[in-house]
Amino acid sequence: MTPRAAVQQGSTGATPFVHEGIAFGCDYNPEQWDSEVWQEDVLLMREAGVDLVAINIFGWSHLEPRPGEYDFTTLDTVMDLLHENGIRVNLGTGTSSPPPWLTTAHPEILPMAQDGTTRYPGGRQAWCPSSPVFRARALGFVEKVAERYGQHPAVAVWHVSNELGCHNALCYDEDTAAAFRRWLRARYGTIAALNTAWGTSFWSQVYGQWDEIGTPRLTLSSCNPSQVVDFHRFSSDELLDYYRREVEVLRRYSVAPVTTNFMVTAHIRNLDYWTWAPEVDVVANDHYLDHRLADPTTELSFAADLTRALAGGKAWLLMEQSTGAVNWQPHNLAKAPGQMTRNSLAHVARGAEAVCFFQWRASQQGSEKFHSALVPHAGTDSALWREVVDLGATLDRLDEVVGTRVVADVALMFSWESWWAGDGESRPTHAVRYLDQVHAAYAALHQLGITVDIVPPDADLSGYKLVVVPSLYMVTDRQAANLTGYVAAGGHALVTFFSGIVDEDDRVRLGGYPGAFRDLLGISVEEFSPLLPGQTVTLDSGATSSLWTERLRSTGAQVIARYTDGPLPGTPAITRAVHGDGAAWYLATALEAGALRDVMRTAAHGAGVVALGPESDGTVEVVRRASADRSYLFVINHAGQDISVAASGHELISGATVDSTLCVPAGAVRVVREDTAS
Template identity: 65%
Template sequence: MSTAARDAAPAGARDVAGAGADRPRFVPERFAFGCDYNPEQWDPSVWQEDVVLMREAGVDLVAVNVFGWSDVEPEAGRFDLSRLDAVVALLHEHGIGVNLGTGTASPPPWLTTLHPEILPVMADGTTRWPGGRQAYCPSSPVFRERSLALVEEVARRFGTHPGVRLWHVSNELGCHNSLCYCDTSAEAFREWLRARYGTVEALNAAWGTSFWSQRYGAFEQVLPPRETVSSSNPTQVLDFHRFSSDELLGQYRAEAEVIRRHSTIPVTTNFMVTAHQRDMDYFAWAPDMDVVANDHYLDHRLPDPHLELAFAADTTRGIAGGRPWLLMEHSTSAVNWQPVNVAKAPGEMLRVSMSHVARGADGLCFFQWRASAQGAEKFHSALLPHAGTSSRTWHEVLELSRTLDTLREVLGSTVRSDVALVFSYESWWAADGGNRPSGDVRYLEQVHAMYGALRAAGLAVDVVPPGAAPEVLARYRMLVVPELYLVRDAEAAAIEQFVADGGHAVVTFFSGIVDEDDRVRLGGYPGAFRDMLGVVTEEFHPLLPGETVTLDSGATASLWTEHLRTVTAKAVAHHVDGPLPGVPAITRNEHGHGTAWYVATALDATHAAELVCAVATHAGVTPMPAAGPQVEVVRRAHDGGASYLFVINHSDDVVEVPVPGHELTQGVRTETLRVPPGAVRVVREDETP
């Protein structure tokens, strides 16, 4: 049976509450400070030096056995845990907690030699071979059986070990093998479809198979969306993404089930909430995690890497249901997998790390402890670099550790915001499919654009899924909905109810267009949001690359225009030129007790920030003091207790923030905080009368 069909939550289920009340919690006594450790790459004589330096650096959580399968099971069925025993014992003797990996992230060469059928197959039918990592099909019953046998051995041995503080299932599940198109995956996909639709007639209706003579007579005729001579069925592609996310979640659930038979220690895996990972719906995964953990690396292929980092951290907190989370991996400096691997500037590691802490992380971990001398990641930075302890990196690591120690009282607090942004993995999958009105309109870029506008306006942001319950949305004054192309009826109704109850919403173009089956909502765009927005669009007029238009508000815009007419809405700005002069580009509609704004084009960054600032003013939302594109200002607070203002200055100028209180990193009293260029300050705010 397909692991997804057996294990996955019902399609469309969304529960961002995180781990259940009966689950063990990962609650560190201080901000966790840790790393991946790969002692199998080093002679045991090095280990003693490592643990001494770890203690010097304040490292208290070390991930081991993440890629240890070939070491722990050097040949089929023969387990040797002696080296892992020694490493866990050594760390524990030195007071360093263990984040114990199951070791299943990459099959060893003996397994792929014995069972080459487990290797993943791409959409074009080509096989991916051993020699890298994650060379397995997530649907493979052989991989499942062998991997669980390994987990059983490791969990039995260490399930009650006093040094183990956290279980680490696999590693970055789906990082390289999220979509497999082999025959085993095809059968698993068919089982998932049977569970979802029940009958082939229901599948045909959902996929619109009357088009291009695609109607199926039986589930056995269905394949994954392998490469075709023309365009693939878009709903088939969408369902394959859903299936693939569920299949990987099934692997996590199976490993976690084995662990929990032997251990009461919290279990998690490391997510990849980043711009380059779109295949796993982490909102659906969150309920299975005892603590939500994320890996994040600055991506210098993007126009603003620090903005993407902030969005990823806010999204991770949203996936965690607002609770504290753990940064499982980031880098001290350069990575090794981008076209140009840019090193962090002096002080940048501290700022980057504090950006995660400000947004709810209760721990910071790095890949890795000691920079590798061999292998594909030998030029990836580490806590202990090739240059050793005489390096700038090492001294900045010590500084970061000391800074975390000054913030102990912040631990366990949560971020407070009056603004939420709706983010949907399903819309990402569907909106970026083929045969759309414009291939230049990309979902995540539009999400980042609106998030950047909110940040530039100084507005703290929570990130929520479209399935957030009405009582969750009711916590906010303002809701931003960028390019929510795919939306279910209930999800659209919750957003409409938010506005009707007095909320303020900003919806951007190409939203509300299709239902969960990628079926166009007829009657005019923006489909599900027409009544709430009080507009109807008859036709899209996307712009050519490099083409811009002007609005009578003074704004410029690009990418998109649409032939829009107002019904109950009032036009806020019109097109001056382009294909639709005189046609509204921004509208505002009073709906119930609230207001809904529609942005029917891609505004330039300055005017997008001005717009969200104006909406925030109407909504009664106060921007964070001194916040802007180069200055992050975020507030964490304890329930009914102290609040803490984080100020992260990426600019070259001194920043002044009027915030009376006690500055923790320097241990001084402040009335007006002065933050030097490139510095981080955290203020325990005075209680207001």
């Protein structure tokens, strides 16, 4: 079939991002190498099939070595060289890290940590998002770059800064305090409204005027939790405002689409990407396997599904991943043979239409010198390079998948605000962490072979058979009504503990937990009863659980299981409330993985959800991408043995015809163009 163009229309007056087939790319840092290496680089890029590279990500000190003095010689040469070789450019604005001359002349731009101490240059992102001096200098530099390259034919997309907020999202200096006060005035209007929202009658915190409010630096006790949540909101908005300012400059010189690389991953939480996504022309994400997690491969799938949600179900770009080990985890594990390919195609299965890596050539010096790359320190006579070339060829065979969308009947609700608030200082137990509960719910569905869409709490839920709501601590009235209306209309929901507890001001909803969902679930909870680390309880279903119990009574829900021991024997632990054709499950405890999977299976079956893949321990992934006229089945086998799944059609990677049964070898991926769309 003829390759199709990947297209996503943006919101800033840009032309769409268009690429023929699936893009294969990387970060390229030619400034780290002598110029004679560049010719070799582009020849190797062509050999591997690399057709999209990100450059000038950290270019500021190279292009403006002294204030107001610009040297574009190197970047001009590299841009032209790439263009001559048919390689398109993801052009960075170069503002991620300021040059040393700027921080020396203006140390006031440096970020301040929560303890009131300054963070210094020598790493990256040594700037405060609210610094007017940094903004003026950075935007002036962006203007020079945009003026120089705004009409360059190699530019496929603009790349604002780099991983915004990775290190400097939360700054606590006086420039930030002034910006925070402006944000609060716009949000609340009056100081009285702010006092009400923050509950400042507690601990004699009532403010009389705006200038009394600062950033939530470290205190001798716990901080005001409402202030902390608002500071997270502000900080996300402040960096988003900075992103918009760079876009405004770019738009004066170019109509090419603009993006920035999100960090939808387990260890970054400071930006609310639900608010960011509408501002980019094409959603892009960086993702690295995190071996601090028990199951990094399943987290990869979750992150890819969440990135697709941010893209509104449309195509998105995997801007960075690793070919092997990273350099910033306590234990930086190499990838097994074939793992890079499986990871890459897992992203494609879940909506990515660009597969890019950090970086092209492994650095010889610097903090990331032991970070893997497409061209390793060992060079091209290496197993890694051969797998890179094979991956490029495989992506070419999958070009026809472009333009299709992932098919899912189940939604999982996710909220950055609940993450911020639910993991606050003062909570019933620090053993319960929001993202852990999200991952647990997702893993249960993943192991059942069920494809999941991630959705915000105010999403349209009408197209889903089942909606899963894990530990959604902070809920607005509108969001609560959204889920209630969905179930009343015949939908099925499964809600887990510590959900619906507070409103958007972190104000407890009175009358019994889980306040926002109490009527929907047909229960009332009088008191939380968290468990100690290592403590477990048993249910009369035979299941075990940990972390959490609560003094719950049914007000209309059917009791599915009760505790047989622990602090609350005989108390309901799992309930199900029926609302016409709809139903709402509640899990009042943290079920162990097998028991959670069993309940999820029952809830999904009752909702009419049919699993696409076989049940597994997460080592088998089956995802369907489809459009009105075609359908593709992705089967990714992370296991050490061959598997078989039902499928019929043409397999794109091997070129084989599949008649009713598809065999996928251990560690392999197969993609079937199905005989008929499903």
